[in-house]
Amino acid sequence: MLKLPIHYLKKLPKSSLRNYCAELGVQHNIFNRFKKDDYTNITDRVMYHMNKNLHLKNNHPLSIVRQRIVNYFNKTFVIRNNPVFSVYDQLPPIVTVDQNFDSLLVPTNHPSRNKSDCYYINRNYLLRAHMTAHQMDILKTGLNNFLIIGDVYRRDEIDKTHYPVFHQIDAVRLKDSKDFFPDNDHFQIFEASDDAESIRGQEKQPCHTIEAVKIMEEELKSTLEGLAKSLFGEKIEFQWVDTHFPFTQPSWELEILHNGQWLETLGCGIMKQSILTSAGVTDKIGWAFGLGLERISMCLYKIPDIRLFWSKDSGFLNQFDLDNINSNITYKAVSQFPQCKNDISFWLPESKEFSSNDFYDLVRNVGGDLIEQVKLVDKFVHPKSKKVSHCYRIIYRHMEKTLTQKEVNIVHKEIEKNIRNQLGVTIR
């Protein structure tokens, strides 16, 4: 069921490009198990990235950062010399809509559920958009401290920091009243009476006592500040920003100062009590967070392009063959091959909806990792016909060789053909 345009590869000269793309022959038989429906929008290109487990690969920068973070938790939280946090790092990425959204109280009209933002297998299943999707199932096993690590999938724009697959670590830590002060029988984590569901925002949830929330906030923030320092060094500058997640309240983001810019690195908060209640946990309060491994790894090693994480080039991977995973290394560009730019202009279909993310996915599905960036450079509404036209600039660059204009033209033509057929646009 390989739908990819292998025929156009035949026209290419013998090259690493062909070898690279031919790997797409490895397909997953997802649709033997799942029925397609009007929600199905997962692409071959994205399926090809499943089960690669970069976060577990020896000497891979994502794996090194994962190990450093797990080590930090194992060192920071110990009981009788044993690490407290359990680690789940091999959970398969296909989850239900309930796991990814409903169980986490994501409202039914929340934009993160949109077809244009997620890779749906069908109405009921999708590729997890965050590792938090497994939180409920693990809570139900009765664990109090755990890390969930793996690949997550989101439809997004195309540039050097966005890729449809990336990796996250999520964490949960629960405490009962005895865990706060073992010698104090009177410490309360719950208010005697509460008005059940909470209001949005930074206020504490009504069911919690202010003391319990403040102590949890302090432990959460100092744990994450300690993590940032253990990765980036004692001098790292950071700031806390109030935010909102459907599954925590209050909620914060941790930003670090990198190259003079504040970069959001993680989201966290005090877990919504109703999630714990649904999991059968009635006597504990929890904190949780989720962070992206690519973002941290790119800052730490100065990796300039997110596509590099998928490189099989030894020039990239050998640089992370470290004797000591805590070494402070800086990635050195193997070489920068030149870019090729091609523009594409088309009239949007009049009888069909058009989303830029559909276009980006199609470009990526045909061009794969040759695509460095796609930018909307011009929008135009015809004064008479009111037809809308978009012009996108596609920047092609191979990570390991110089692309010729001829090679790029073949891919570009294939993109034109595919968008005409699949998105119903009219090329100008």
Ligand code: DAH
């Ligand atoms: N799932 C969130 C995301 O992908 C990150 C996150 C925020 C995870 C708060 C959590 C949390 O567990 O408590 O953006």
